Each structure stands twice: as structure tokens, then as C-alpha cells.
Amino acid sequence: MDQMDQHAYQAQRSLPTTSRRSVLRAGLAAGAATTISAGLWASAAPADAAAARQGLTPGDAAILRFLAAAEILETDAWQQYNELGGIQDSEVPGGSGSAPYTAALAVLDSDMSQYIHDNTEDEFTHFTFIDAYLASHGVEPVNLDRFRTLPSSKATGAQQIGRLTNLMQLTVDTSWWTRYRSRTQNPDFGDTFAQAVPDLSTGQFPAIPRSDADLSPKDHLQAIANTAGFHFAFIEQGGTSLYPSLAQRVTHPEVLRILLSIGPTETMHFQTWQDKAGNAPPLTDPTNGLQFPDLNAPPLGGEDFQTNLIMPEPTIFLSRKFPVCSIIRPTETTGAAMAALHALTANGLFRGQSPAFFATLTQLAEAADAARHGG
Numbered sequence: 471m472d473q474m475d476q477h478a479y480q481a482q483r484s485l486p487t488t489s490r491r492s493v494l495r496a497g498l499a500a501g502a503a504t505t506i507s508a509g510l511w512a513s514a515a516p517a518d519a520a521a522a523r524q525g526l527t528p529g530d531a532a533i534l535r536f537l538a539a540a541e542i543l544e545t546d547a548w549q550q551y552n553e554l555g556g557i558q559d560s561e562v563p564g565g566s567g568s569a570p571y572t573a574a575l576a577v578l579d580s581d582m583s584q585y586i587h588d589n590t591e592d593e594f595t596h597f598t599f600i601d602a603y604l605a606s607h608g609v610e611p612v613n614l615d616r617f618r619t620l621p622s623s624k625a626t627g628a629q630q631i632g633r634l635t636n637l638m639q640l641t642v643d644t645s646w647w648t649r650y651r652s653r654t655q656n657p658d659f660g661d662t663f664a665q666a667v668p669d670l671s672t673g674q675f676p677a678i679p680r681s682d683a684d685l686s687p688k689d690h691l692q693a694i695a696n697t698a699g700f701h702f703a704f705i706e707q708g709g710t711s712l713y714p715s716l717a718q719r720v721t722h723p724e725v726l727r728i729l730l731s732i733g734p735t736e737t738m739h740f741q742t743w744q745d746k747a748g749n750a751p752p753l754t755d756p757t758n759g760l761q762f763p764d765l766n767a768p769p770l771g772g773e774d775f776q777t778n779l780i781m782p783e784p785t786i787f788l789s790r791k792f793p794v795c796s797i798i799r800p801t802e803t804t805g806a807a808m809a810a811l812h813a814l815t816a817n818g819l820f821r822g823q824s825p826a827f828f829a830t831l832t833q834l835a836e837a838a839d840a841a842r843h844g845g
Contacts, residue, residue, distance in 0.1 A: 537732075619824065782798070
């Protein structure tokens with residue numbers, strides 16, 4: 471599907487059907503001023519009518535615009551994964567699949583292709599809903615299409631269209647593995663965490679085949695699939711934290727409802743991918759030396775690090791004077807949007823993007839972080 475077909479597909483998704491949510495995407499000029507509407511949702515509850523008549527605050531609009539941008543970027547990455555390793559159907563625009571890559575992913579779990587497909591569809595609905603909600607309040611939706619300049623994978627099965635994200639030179643932070651298993655530390659207290667796969671955090675590695683040449687040797691392709699498995703969880707743990715972090719800054723009850731309704735789905739994604747990453751087989755990539763360790767062996771291993779754990783271990787929260795609690799972490803609200811942008815940038819997800827791209831995302835993140843509850 472070329473880029474024009476992709477736009478046509480997204481427009482088609484906006485038609486009323488029983489199987490799809492409404493889709494609205496509109497253009498965004500760089501630095502365009504946010505406008506505020508006093509319009510009401512037709513379904514607003516009477517108790518919220520007075521607040522709804524006030525429209526969105528600039529801060530609420532800024533938070534939603536940043537989240538829309540983040541979801542657009544997530545969607546772009548997940549679409550690339552789905553084209554090669556997910557279920558190919560009309561629900562998600564995609565390529566034609568790569569049987570060898572799909573088989574390598576299935577080593578982590580036989581349902582990987584279905585989960586990749588469903589995660590991709592979820593991300594499409596997130597950004598299209600947020601953009602439609604913004605437009606309903608007279609706020610310009612977010613559109614990053616002018617930055618779709620990065621190349622596609624040349625592997626059989628991938629669309630040859632412009633991309634926003636780069637999945638072929640990733641530096642994957644795998645500290646989420648140790649962070650969610652720690653009983654004594656919390657990043658909100660300034661704590662840092664060891665990498666589960668140290669090599670992934672120091673090099674630049676593909677998470678999808680760059681071309682059909684990457685389909686062999688076997689351990690090289692499996693290393694690519696393993697990298698994807700850890701990257702899936704990295705992406706979704708970021709969303710898991712971002713929504714509750716920014717929810718603390720919104721004003722309008724309906725905007726809070728949006729964040730509290732979308733955020734938990736990101737947590738569902740993360741819990742799924744955390745489980746699958748634990749199944750990544752130990753190996754060394756013969757082409758570049760990338761090593762995936764046995765996660766059940768020292769320095770990991772033991773009760774708190776066994777690979778079938780998918781729920782957060784209890785840890786410190788708010789103050790060390792309180793009992794430990796099983797929580798999402800981090801949820802510190804100060805600088806949350808910029809922290810998310812920095813993490814994605816350090817991940818290599820935007821390698822090759824233009825200065826204008828980074829300027830646009832920085833502007834959106836800074837505006838979201840400047841929002842204040844009641845402001």
C-alpha cells in the first residue's frame with residue numbers, strides 16, 4: 471500500500487461502521503496556534519455541563535496534542551512490525567508479511583503475530599480518537615505526515631513508503647526488566663537500574679529485517695526477533711507511565727477520563743510484551759556479536775527475576791515511610807513529556823530524522839509539561 475493508499479484507508483476508517491471507530495486526521499502547520507472551542511460533547515453528562523461549556527484549557531489541549539503525536543509515532547513503529555511479523559488483514563494497513571521473521575517471533579510465543587496485529591490496531595485508534603476529540607473542540611489535530619521521510623525495510627513483505635520511525639538502528643533500553651522487579655527502588659526517587667540485555671543498550675541493532683539478507687543465518691534472524699521482543703516492551707512501558715504522569719496535570723474531567731481510559735490499555739500491552747521478552751532464547755548473533763543472556767542465570771535469576779513474572783513487584787512509593795506497593799513506575803509528573811521524548815530519541819527510534827522533526831516534537835512536549843491542573 472503506497473502513501474496515497476494509506477491516506478485513503480485512513481479516510482475510509484472514518485466512515486460509520488460497526489467494526490471501526492471514527493477517524494479524523496487534519497493538517498498541522500508547524501508552530502500553529504492552539505485554538506479553544508466552547509463546544510459541548512452532545513453526550514456530556516449534566517454534572518459536567520458547566521465545565522464542558524468552558525472548552526479545553528490550553529494545558530489540556532497541549533497534553534492531548536503531545537499524546538496524539540506520541541501515538542502517531544507508536545503507530546508508525548507498530549505498523550512496520552505488523553507488515554513483516556503480524557496478521558495481514560484489512561483491519562490494519564500493511565504489507566504482505568515475512569514468513570521467516572514471523573517464525574522467529576513465534577519462538578517467543580506462538581501468538582506473537584496476533585498480538586502484534588492487535589497492538590497496532592490499538593495504536594491507530596488511540597491517535598485517531600484523540601485527534602477527533604481535539605477537532606471537536608476546535609483544536610487543530612496533530613499531523614506528522616510531512617516528516618515521513620525515513621526509508622522502509624527492503625525485506626519482502628514491507629511497504630515501500632516514507633516512515634516516521636527507524637526500527638533498523640535501535641539502541642534498546644532494557645532496564646525496564648530490572649526496574650519492575652525491584653522491591654527497594656523506584657525511578658521517581660532517582661534510582662537507576664541494570665540492563666537485562668547489556669549489549670542492546672550500547673549498539674545499533676535491527677528489530678526488523680533490513681532486507682532479505684537478514685533472514686539468515688538462523689541465529690542472526692532470531693537475534694532480530696529477540697530485539698523486537700524487548701523493544702515491544704520498551705515502547706509500551708513508556709506509554710504505561712506517560713498517561714498517569716500527564717493525567718496529574720489535566721483540568722477538564724473528560725480529558726482526565728480519556729487519559730485514564732487509554733493509559734491502562736498501554737499497561738495491558740506492556741504486561742503482554744514483558745511476558746514474551748522473557749522467552750527470548752539465549753544466543754549470540756554471529757554477524758555482530760550481539761549477545762542475549764540467559765535471563766534465569768546470574769546476575770539475574772532468582773525469585774524476583776524469573777522470566778515468567780509479568781506483574782510489578784511491590785516497591786517504595788511517594789515516601790519511604792509508607793509500606794511498599796505494587797505500582798506503575800515512574801509516574802513523576804514533572805518533565806514527563808520531555809523525558810518520554812528523550813527516551814525515544816536515545817532509543818534510536820528517530821535516527822535520520824530532520825531538525826524540524828525534533829523541533830516540532832520538542833515544542834509539543836514542552837507545551838504539555840507546562841500544563842498545570844486548573845490552569
